[in-house]
Amino acid sequence: MNDCIFCKIVAKQIPSKLEYEDDLCMAFHDINPRAKTHLLIIPKKHIETMKEIGVEDEALLGRMMKVASDLAKKFDLNDYRLLISTGKGAGQEVFHVHLHLLSAPV
């Protein structure tokens, strides 16, 4: 087991406010929300950044986007942003790919 905090959430070794889970991904509330609704959609598989995405991950990324769209509906969001920070310079802090779903206006 690596030291990745999101892998620990996937393994249920640390708690999260879970909103969704399936065979490929999970969605939970960001611990430090930057909008009224701020969810993170993550792959269960450990992938450090978007730079490591391979052709085998196409279905996984599609699933994450669909889950984000479904959760936006569930939370009644009309306007929202989907964001994946990639690399330290872009503000990535957790090196396990995650899609931010942020309600707007923040």
Ligand code: AMP
């Ligand atoms: P990023 O800057 O794109 O890497 O975003 C990492 C996000 O993960 C930040 O918004 C953090 O607030 C969030 N985060 C870090 N640890 C946890 C945790 N244990 N549970 C939920 N969200 C977390």
Ligand code: ZN
């Ligand atoms: Zn991980």
